[in-house]
Amino acid sequence: MEKQSFRRRAGEKLFSHISRDEWNDWRWQLRHRIRTLDHLREMFELPESDREAFQELIETYHMSVTPYYLSLMNRFDVTDPFRLQCVPDLRELQASSRCVDDPLQEERTMPVPDLIHRYPDRCLAMVTSACALYCRHCNRKRRWRNPEKFVSRDGLLRMARYIESRETIREVIISGGDPLMMNLNRLEWFLETIRAIDHVEILRIGTRMPVVLPMKITGDLCALLKKYRPLWIVTQFNHPGEITTEAARACEMLLEHGLPVCNQSVLLRGINDSHAVMKDLLYGLQRISVKPYYLFHCEPVRGTEHFHVDVETGRRIMDDFWGNISGLCIPRYVYDLPGGGGKVPLEACPSKKGL
Numbered sequence: 050m051e052k053q054s055f056r057r058r059a060g061e062k063l064f065s066h067i068s069r070d071e072w073n074d075w076r077w078q079l080r081h082r083i084r085t086l087d088h089l090r091e092m093f094e095l096p097e098s099d100r101e102a103f104q105e106l107i108e109t110y111h112m113s114v115t116p117y118y119l120s121l122m123n124r125f126d127v128t129d130p131f132r133l134q135c136v137p138d139l140r141e142l143q144a145s146s147r148c149v150d151d152p153l154q155e156e157r158t159m160p161v162p163d164l165i166h167r168y169p170d171r172c173l174a175m176v177t178s179a180c181a182l183y184c185r186h187c188n189r190k191r192r193w194r195n196p197e198k199f200v201s202r203d204g205l206l207r208m209a210r211y212i213e214s215r216e217t218i219r220e221v222i223i224s225g226g227d228p229l230m231m232n233l234n235r236l237e238w239f240l241e242t243i244r245a246i247d248h249v250e251i252l253r254i255g256t257r258m259p260v261v262l263p264m265k266i267t268g269d270l271c272a273l274l275k276k277y278r279p280l281w282i283v284t285q286f287n288h289p290g291e292i293t294t295e296a297a298r299a300c301e302m303l304l305e306h307g308l309p310v311c312n313q314s315v316l317l318r319g320i321n322d323s324h325a326v327m328k329d330l331l332y333g334l335q336r337i338s339v340k341p342y343y344l345f346h347c348e349p350v351r352g353t354e355h356f357h358v359d360v361e362t363g364r365r366i367m368d369d370f371w372g373n374i375s376g377l378c379i380p381r382y383v384y385d386l387p388g389g390g391g392k393v394p395l396e397a398c399p400s401k402k403g404l
């Protein structure tokens with residue numbers, strides 16, 4: 050089992066008046082998220098002079114921090130890797146000539162609203178734009194300019210009909226936002242509808258719940274998902290400190306229900322752009338039986354430039370792992386090409402000595 054970090058214990062002091070039952074109740078966690086500027090100012094030391102700028106920022110890009118994730122961080126350290134991932138930063142509003150809202154041109158590859166179909170054998174359904182916690186580095190933050198949305202039953206049905214009409218689609222990725230924010234009856238109905246299509250072999254759910262709200266991974270949810278196997282879960286741990294007892298338990302429950310769990314990290318400045326942190330993250334994931342799948346190089350998304358790391362740094366970090374740590378721990382370091390060109394590997398070729 051993972052050790053509880055000192056950060057976690059420090060967080061418990063902040064929430065010491067909360068009962069264990071409340072703390073472990075995902076509904077309580079969602080109700081007590083930081084969602085307003087006043088609440089944000091209460092928790093973090095933000096200069097009064099920046100009040101208007103922060104107001105503009107949270108009106109532009111959603112904000113939400115779960116108490117659980119808040120409990121992991123040192124709130125008063127602006128370099129804290131957990132704080133960096135979820136607390137709005139005024140640099141998100143800085144103009145940039147390099148960055149655009151939708152570098153992957155996802156909005157152009159939707160045959161029906163909210164369904165991206167770029168590769169012949171799979172498609173991606175954005176079933177909601179809501180998330181438990183809004184990651185400041187999110188590559189879909191363009192969608193936060195609109196209110197949180199859950200695709201209607203008709204909209205989901207439109208997606209299902211399209212998928213049914215394209216026999217090359219064998220895998221459907223259910224994404225968002227975070228699909229586990231959906232009403233579970235609606236989610237189950239959608240899974241059942243897609244699973245009934247003959248040529249769909251694999252379902253995949255992209256969710257950051259194990260990392261930001263592990264209480265959401267309940268026995269009931271796992272039992273529901275289990276019915277629609279083969280169903281893969283892809284999550285996003287970016288820092289070894291996110292692998293807490295609760296997160297490990299959430300992944301374990303998914304695995305116990307026959308739901309393989311993979312991880313897609315994003316290479317982020319100040320969070321995991323060091324060899325030591327990345328190695329701890331990869332070892333930690335292997336310890337909890339979560340396969341490191343991809344390490345994404347940040348895309349040029351507007352509002353995320355302060356997280357960007359250059360490719361050479363990313364390569365240096367990853368290349369040292371080849372031949373030095375177990376292959377089971379090594380993700381592919383990739384870049385999703387702007388313009389919708391697909392993923393390309395960025396790691397240099399490992400040594401060919403002995404071939």
Ligand code: SF4
Pocket residue numbers: 179180182183184185186187188189225226227256257
């Ligand atoms: S959970 Fe995923 S979709 Fe939601 S904000 Fe984070 S990266 Fe974006």
